[in-house]
Amino acid sequence: MKHPLCPRCEAQHVVKSGIINERQRYRCKKCSYYFTVSKLGKNIDSYYVTKALQLYIEGVSYREIERILGVSHVSVMNWVRKYKVKQPEQTEYHPSYKVLSHSELVAHMQSAKNLQGAGMMITELGDKYMMIKWKRFKE
Ligand SMILES: [Zn+2]
Numbered sequence: 001m002k003h004p005l006c007p008r009c010e011a012q013h014v015v016k017s018g019i020i021n022e023r024q025r026y027r028c029k030k031c032s033y034y035f036t037v038s039k040l041g042k043n044i045d046s047y048y049v050t051k052a053l054q055l056y057i058e059g060v061s062y063r064e065i066e067r068i069l070g071v072s073h074v075s076v077m078n079w080v081r082k083y084k085v086k087q088p089e090q091t092e093y094h095p096s097y098k099v100l101s102h103s104e105l106v107a108h109m110q111s112a113k114n115l116q117g118a119g120m121m122i123t124e125l126g127d128k129y130m131m132i133k134w135k136r137f138k139e
Contacts, residue, residue, distance in 0.1 A: 018126035019070035
């Protein structure tokens with residue numbers, strides 16, 4: 001997929017930086033300018049479709065997915081229907097998530113306490129990282 005040019009300095013080196021109100025946001029690596037391009041409509045990057053479905057399977061609500069990824073909950077519902085994704089029943093594990101910058105992520109990992117008693121997965125999310133944790137419910 002071709003990235004657009006930075007509208008400020010016309011550099012070609014731009015990176016994806018999340019979705020804001022259904023618009024793909026980019027960040028220019030040269031001048032750090034953030035910009036969005038026209039509405040994505042039905043052509044949302046499959047990257048976000050996969051992420052949204054992953055979160056759905058993990059038990060994250062539609063509204064929360066909207067908040068995390070910036071794609072509307074209606075889109076997420078449509079994908080769930082389109083790909084016939086079913087949430088397994090989850091009673092023992094409870095997912096929670098955090099969106100962290102790289103330095104926040106490193107700080108989080110430095111404390112052994114934060115790594116105990118839960119499974120976790122870290123996935124890139126634009127220029128940040130999303131950490132999903134599964135904690136066993138206390139009996
Ligand atoms: Zn630029």
